[in-house]
Amino acid sequence: MAKMGQQSWLYNNAIYINASGTAVGPMEADGPLSSSFDQSYDELHCNQDNWELAERQLMKDAINACLQKAGKDHSEVDLFLAGDLLNQNVTANYVAKELGIPFLCMFGACSTSMETLATGASLIDGGFADQVIAAVSSHNATAERQFRYPTEYGGQKPKTATFTVTGSGAALLSKRKSNIRIESATIGRVMDYGTKDPFDMGSAMAPAAYDTIKTHFQDMGRTPQDYDLIATGDLSAVGTPIVRDMLKEDGFDIEEMHNDCGLMIYHSDQPVFSGGSGCACSAVVTYGKLLNELASGRYKKILVVATGALMSPTMVQQKESIPAIAHGVALVREEGF
Amino acid sequence: MSDKFVQNQYNKTIKSYQPKPNYFLNCLKAFVIGGLICVIGEALTDFYVNVFDFSEKEAVNPTVTTLILISALLTGFGVYDKLGQFAGAGSAVPVTGFANSITSAALEHKSEGLVLGVATNLFKLAGSVIVFGVVAAYVLGMIRYAWQHFF
Numbered sequence: 001m002a003k004m005g006q007q008s009w010l011y012n013n014a015i016y017i018n019a020s021g022t023a024v025g026p027m028e029a030d031g032p033l034s035s036s037f038d039q040s041y042d043e044l045h046c047n048q049d050n051w052e053l054a055e056r057q058l059m060k061d062a063i064n065a066c067l068q069k070a071g072k073d074h075s076e077v078d079l080f081l082a083g084d085l086l087n088q089n090v091t092a093n094y095v096a097k098e099l100g101i102p103f104l105c106m107f108g109a110c111s112t113s114m115e116t117l118a119t120g121a122s123l124i125d126g127g128f129a130d131q132v133i134a135a136v137s138s139h140n141a142t143a144e145r146q147f148r149y150p151t152e153y154g155g156q157k158p159k160t161a162t163f164t165v166t167g168s169g170a171a172l173l174s175k176r177k178s179n180i181r182i183e184s185a186t187i188g189r190v191m192d193y194g195t196k197d198p199f200d201m202g203s204a205m206a207p208a209a210y211d212t213i214k215t216h217f218q219d220m221g222r223t224p225q226d227y228d229l230i231a232t233g234d235l236s237a238v239g240t241p242i243v244r245d246m247l248k249e250d251g252f253d254i255e256e257m258h259n260d261c262g263l264m265i266y267h268s269d270q271p272v273f274s275g276g277s278g279c280a281c282s283a284v285v286t287y288g289k290l291l292n293e294l295a296s297g298r299y300k301k302i303l304v305v306a307t308g309a310l311m312s313p314t315m316v317q318q319k320e321s322i323p324a325i326a327h328g329v330a331l332v333r334e335e336g337f
Numbered sequence: 338m339s340d341k342f343v344q345n346q347y348n349k350t351i352k353s354y355q356p357k358p359n360y361f362l363n364c365l366k367a368f369v370i371g372g373l374i375c376v377i378g379e380a381l382t383d384f385y386v387n388v389f390d391f392s393e394k395e396a397v398n399p400t401v402t403t404l405i406l407i408s409a410l411l412t413g414f415g416v417y418d419k420l421g422q423f424a425g426a427g428s429a430v431p432v433t434g435f436a437n438s439i440t441s442a443a444l445e446h447k448s449e450g451l452v453l454g455v456a457t458n459l460f461k462l463a464g465s466v467i468v469f470g471v472v473a474a475y476v477l478g479m480i481r482y483a484w485q486h487f488f
Contacts, residue, residue, distance in 0.1 A: 050448035150445035152412045153462065154421020154428055154437045159356040193347040203351045207342075242354050246342050271422075274356070 005219025007212075008186040015121040016178040017171050017331070019072075020287035021065030023058045025140065025166030028276075028284065031266045036288035037167075038065035044141055044166060051151075052090065055139035055168075058280075059084070059095045062168035062287075063135055070172045077101050077172070078129040081120050083112035084137045085164075085279055086146055091137050101133065109308030110234050111188065112136045113169065113283040114327040118185035120173050121329075130174055137168035138278030147198065147313055160200035162236045163272035165265060169283030180294050183301075183330045186216040190310065192323040198316050201277060201324075202239025205307040208324035209235060210246040212305055216328050217252060224254045228299040231290060233282035233306035233326070234262035236275035261285035282306040294333045301332045367427030370420065374431045378404055401432055408433035412440040438462040 002010045022037045029040035039061045041047070046054040059082070067074060080101040082092035089105050096103035108115040116134035123129045141151045143164035149155055173182065191208040209232050217223060224230060224247075235243055240260045247254050261282045262275035286304050293299045305328040316322070341350045381403050385396040411417040417437045421428050428434055442461045446454040460467065 052448070145445055149462065150441035152415060152418050152437070152441035152444055154412075154417045154419075154434065154441070156422055156425040156429070158358060193344050195348060195351070200355065203354065206351075207347070210342075238351075238354055238356070242351060249342065 007215050008184060008219035009122055010184045011121055011125045011182060013125050013175055015124050015173055015175060015182045017180040018174055018176055018178050019066050019070035020171040020291055021062040022169045022284045022288045023061035023167060024284055028165060028167055028265060033265055033289045036292055051139055051141040055091045055137050055142050056094055058168040059091055059135055059137040062170040063133060066170040066172050074099050074101055077131045077133050079123060079132045081106055081116040081132060082135040083107050085143050108325055109310050110277060110279050111306040111308030111325050111327045112279050114304055114306035114329045117171060117329050118327055121182040124173055124175060132173045133170055135170035136279035136283045138164055138280040140164045140166045143278060157273060158199050159273055160238050161273040162201055162234060162275055162277035164278040165276045165281040167280035167284045169280060169287035171287055179334050180291055181332050181334050183332045184220060186212055186219060186328040188212040188326040190323045190325050192321050194321045196321050198311055200238060201309040202236040202274060204309050204322040205235055205324040206239040206242035208326040209243045209305055209307045212326040212328050213247060214250055224252055224257060227257055227301050227303045229302040230254050230258045231304045232260045234277035235260045235307055236262045238274050294331060303328055303330050363425055366423060367425045370424035371427035371431060374433055404433050405436040408436035409440040412437045435463055435466060
């Protein structure tokens with residue numbers, strides 16, 4: 001592995017995504033990307049007794065779909081990297097208990113999707129593992145309970161709020177060739193521009209996305225035109241124009257090839273305020289739609305920058321501002337498969 | 338990078354990116370829905386006075402109880418949170434909003450058991466209303482008592 005600049009990794013070996021799996025809830029299944037998901041549920045409980053079990057089910061479904069597509073058994077996997085949004089990362093922990101794969105639990109809020117992918121690829125590159133599963137999950141109702149109010153509470157939310165995506169995405173990585181290669185990654189710094197509104201995470205996360213994207217271009221000596229798509233995780237309708245304007249001021253015009261997973265996952269007329277958020281937002285869009293587009297050849301090279309608001313309800317009540325982080329992973333299409 | 342996006346200007350700059358709440362429309366919605374809830378309350382009072390021969394004063398308790406029941410049922414059926422998003426203060430301020438805060442907390446924590454889940458968390462949201470309600474009543478009661486006693 002080669003360190004590029006201060007924060008980027010260029011993988012020495014060719015590391016591939018062999019298969020991916022996604023599972024989503026009802027709102028996501030009604031959205032424009034419904035055909036790209038492996039499994040969907042028509043109700044939020046996903047046939048389980050409570051919300052936490054529902055989220056766990058989604059992660060299990062995503063991993064099962066992923067392993068099934070790869071034709072692998074979980075006993076063949078060396079390492080499981082996963083995270084979610086709940087306290088003590090319970091979803092990932094309990095799924096890891098059932099899988100029995102050596103496990104590294106990770107938390108980067110909604111940036112965990114690319115955090116697990118980048119770390120997994122680096123561990124394979126360093127020779128510490130042959131096959132790695134990277135997975136994340138989030139659930140609208142568990143996130144509401146964890147960060148906001150009871151799900152049925154009738155409090156009014158402002159238009160800047162985001163809607164946590166219910167779903168899970170998983171990917172199997174190894175050196176075994178496939179048509180999607182993990183080329184490089186940029187590890188983000190925690191950025192805090194002093195915003196305090198938990199109902200406006202787009203504004204809180206935009207500086208983190210800006211910093212990571214800019215650093216990626218500088219470290220790798222690239223320009224936005226090197227990518228067919230630059231996808232941010234969950235900046236929503238508020239954060240998206242902010243990050244574009246911030247980068248434009250530094251001479252990086254990403255308007256043409258930039259999109260936000262939080263805006264891609266829902267129709268504009270769905271009641272999701274300013275867009276989707278959550279670990280699963282970037283994961284189900286990337287591991288579904290974006291990998292499909294890479295496999296089909298529509299995209300040759302993409303940069304996914306998952307953004308995470310490192311928000312804690314206790315810290316918000318203590319009047320602290322909301323720190324944010326973003327991690328970027330560059331994926332390229334390999335011809336000849 | 339211009340001054341616009343430097344750290345200490347950021348909070349000012351992002352205001353132009355945030356969609357503005359429509360205060361007039363929000364007030365109108367709150368007025369209409371809040372008003373409608375009160376009309377239902379009035380109709381219930383009339384019902385208890387005319388059908389069950391309650392006095393106007395006696396009819397208050399069954400009226401409030403009925404509104405709480407309706408609100409709790411609407412919360413359970415997943416309707417009240419949608420009403421709340423539409424009406425804002427219109428559905429939060431009346432007694433039905435108070436009932437919604439308690440019922441939603443109870444539903445949310447049901448999976449943690451009856452005692453440590455439901456009972457402990459029942460007043461998670463409504464607790465502050467009760468605390469400040471009692472404190473305000475005490476302070477005003479003392480003022481009123483002093484006023485009557487000394488003047």
